[in-house]
Amino acid sequence: MVASITGNPALAGSNIVNDTFYQAFIWLDPFAYTAVIKHFSASAEQFNFALLINRIMVIVVSVMLIYVLLRFASRPVSSQPRSADASSTCAAPPSTQCYQAVELHGSAFASFMTLLKTSVHAILTNKLTGGLLLIWALIVCNTVASSNGYIEPLSTLAYTSQDALNHFAFDMLALLGTCLVVLWSWQVTSLARSSNIAQLIAATPMKTHQLLLAHLLTIFWLVVCFLIFAALGSSIAQWLTGSEYQVQAYLSTLSLVGLPLSLLAVTCVCIFHLCRSQVTAGLLVCLIVCIKFTPLMTYLGLTHTLWSVAWTPLQAPDTFWGYRASMSSYWPYMQVWGLAAFSLVCTAMMLSYRGAGLSRGPVSRVHSLLIAPWGLTVAAFIGLHLQLVAEKPLTNSHKREEFKARYEQLFSGWRDRAQPSIEHLDAKVDFYPLEQRAEFKLTYTLVNHHDEAINQVLIGRAGFYKWADVVFDGAKKVSFDQMLNQAVFEFDQPMAPNETRTFVSVLSYQQPILWPIRGHQFVTPELSYIRSVPFIATVGYQTNYELTDPQLRAAHHLVSQPELLPSTLFADEAAGSGRYDWMRVSTTITTKEGYQAVAPGELVSMRSQKGRHIYQFETHAPIRAIASWLSMPFSVQTKQQNGVTLQVFAPEKSKAAELHLSAMADTVQWFNEHISAYRAKQLSLISVPRIGVTGYALPQVILINDDVGFRAQPEENAGFDQRYRRAVHETAHQWFGHDIGNGVSDDSAFLVESLAKYVELVMLDTHYGPTAVDALVAYESKRYQQRRAMDFGQGRALVDANQSYDQYSRATLVFAKLREAGGDEVIIAALNSLWQHHGYPKRPANSMDFVRYLKVSAGIAHHDLIERLFLQPPAQLES
Secondary structure, three states: OOHHHHHHOOOOOOOOOOOHHHHHHHHOOOOHHHHHHEEEEEEEOOOOOHHHHHHHHHHHHHHHHHHHHHHOOOOOOOOOOOOOOOOOOOOHHHHHOOOOOOOOOOOOHHHHHHHHHHHHHHHOOOOOHHHHHHHHHHHHHHHHHOOOOEEEEEEEEEOHHHHHHHHHOOOOOHHHHHHHHHHHHHHHHHHHHHOHHHHHHHOOOOHHHHHHHHHHHHHHHHHHHHHHHHHHHHHHHHHOOOEEEEEHHHHHHHHHHHHHHHHHHHHHHHHHOOOOHHHHHHHHHHHHHHHHHHHHHHHHOOHHHHHEEEEOOOOHHHHHHEOOEEEEHHHHHHHHHHHHHHHHHHHOOOOHHHOOOOOOOOOOOOHHHHHHHHHHHHHHHHHHHHHHHHHHHHHOOHHHHHHHHHHHHHHHHHOOOOOOOOEHHHEEEEOOOOOOEEEEEEEEEOOOOOOOOEEEEEOOOOOOOOEEEEEEOOOOEEEEOHHHHHHHHEEEEOOOOOOEEEEEEEEEEEOOOOOOOOOOEOOOOOOEEHHHHHOOOOOOOHHHOOOOOHHHHHHHHOOOOOOHHHHHHHOOHOOOOOOOOOOEEEEEEEEEEOEEEOOEEEEEEEEEOOOOEEEEEOOOOEOOOEEEEEEEOOOEEEEEEEOOEEEEEEEOHHHHHHHHHHHHHHHHHHHHHOOOOOOOOOEEEEEEOOOOOOEEEEEEEEEHHHHHHHOEEEEOOOOOOHHHHHHHHHHOOOOOOEEEEOOOOOOOOOHHHHHHHHHHHHHHHHHHHHHHHHHHHHHHHHHHHHHHHHHHOOOOOHOOOOOHHHHHHHHHHHHHHHHHHHHHHHHHHHHHHHHHHOOOOOOOOOOOHHHHHHHHHHOOHHHHHHHHHOOOOOHHHHH
16 A cells, blocks of 8 residues: 555556655655665665664664563463342352352253354454455555556556456455464364363363364454455445446455365465464464475475465466466375365364363273375375476476476587587367367478588487477487476488488477466467477477576586676677578367367468368478467457558457557568568468566467457557557567567567667657657666666676566667658668568577678768667666
């Protein structure tokens, strides 16, 4: 809430509501957000005196509060009995007190209900509980209201209840819910002790299981109240902002996130019941919370999803496919954790004594009954672990690092060995969307471009997948590393220079059940998308498998690799090196009736047979060796531009699709007129769900996130349309990235991302005017200043940059300055030289090649400016 009203740039929709309040919070903000952000906005050399005073004040106040609480907690509780009722039948003095037998009335159920009502009433009427629930509702209301309509800067979204829920239900609710569950578990289980009636309850006929069940139902009701207050706060925010209300979204989302929270609450209650010491129980619960919300186990090298109690991989849904990305993995986790919670409840019922900890009685045969639930629980966890590994062998970062290190240790000798190149890939792909499965038969045509014969070839597959069946006529497999998915094939007759050979790889893809969809490979009824890298078999040594982090390389005893910056490595034009990795692709896709198909190349035929559609695609020239295959039940909108068929696939026809087509057409036309014609006959843009990218370009295929690309609208005073800008950027990657800008592994992303930002400026200027350019420059300038303020490094030259804010935002500012100084003619001339001297199949270009051509086209008068903009650190740019 503080961040939203003090202009914190980390929170969407935040702004300074009152300057006096803002100045006060520079000193009084308990989290120091305001002081830190204020310091970043000022000079980095200035001492942050306000932050120092703020921290001292917070520490002093915290110590005082802890002291007061400890003094209050240490006060002795009076143990003197209350004065006897005047109507008591036993009026004897204390020294001669008499005791009378009391006859119990009512059933065990009535006693249980009385205990349950007493527990619920005691917690809910507690002022702390009421205050916390009210604060929670206000936090949710503020979060939803301040985020209403936000999707990205300069864009807005017609919010629904699901959008509102996504802002708090999958992160903030879990964290604060866990903290409250821990507090309430302690309060519920210690209620009798704090009220000095623990011994009284122990003397009653109340059974242990009745007491435990009452506590469990109490904590469950508190969790329900927590969810109700969350729904109440969000609903009020939606009512205030007028967004679309969806009752079903509230019921489904809060139920799904509430179930794990309830299981965690059960775990905490049982721990407090089983431990004789509340301190011990508290430490155990704190350890569970620490493991759940910190990278402790990863730091210890024990990364696993099952360390986090009651955790599930449930992801926030979207309007594209709801919970499709993670629902299949949610219930298996819930079943395992539910079984574990049940076993823990059984243990607490049988081994604890009325909430006082483990019973001191002897172990009997009855206790052996616990073997059954715990045996099932252990078996369930082992089964879940084995299935996780089977679906994804490299289950965590440690295994991925180990795979890469071992790969380099065992196969680095192949790095400089002559290996054939893939000249042609013939793909036969069968999509079965309802079964979430795809079958592949890939025929590779290899050619030896070396001057020497090749006796052996290394064929492998990424460690994320199982080995693919390989049939290589004229060669036999002489070795195979099952752990690394690498096989060595030896030719019966050496492969002579310029000779071609073929092999066939057969593989399948089954959508994992336990791993949510977060990347580029998935097959679902809503959309199927497979990217060839890293899915299909590889030929030769793969340098992208190597570890690049110096510390990781040292930890795995690998030879250190000195970091050579492009500005130094390619300073001399003669130092340029690299090789284009391109191939021709033929594709035959079969899919379910009613589904479209997309692949690289021109669609040369389409027919139906036996209830399936059959599409054939052909690239008439080599493309960068990253193929993709997609199938979706979408409508398509098309447009012709310079002989290129532009296509937009989306769940529904919309004006957004028309805008994307215009952006694609404008970009294709500009490149055709000024730089180089588009190499293919077809370019497709597909609406995709949240898979970690807002925009992503593949050869002849563009992916745009549905929320930012199709649901979003520009703000009233945005200055430009983010949808148009993004479509231009991704279309430009057909030239910058998939034409020029690949083949040199040691180069930066300058030729790919930074030059695409230049095209954004040109397209906005051409079709929307200088006002749109000014708006883009202002937007990128703000982004750059904010991100730069958070980076304490010295910064790099633009051609060496490895930070996204440099490659995108700073590049926009650099090219805006360059356009102002020398005009587009200078830059276009440099780009033409780049294509003339480095277009496929000539030597691939690097970043310094562009700088050299730019100096030639700009003339000596602009050399200092070019040096400052492209070859010096950002501090020089800012000055």
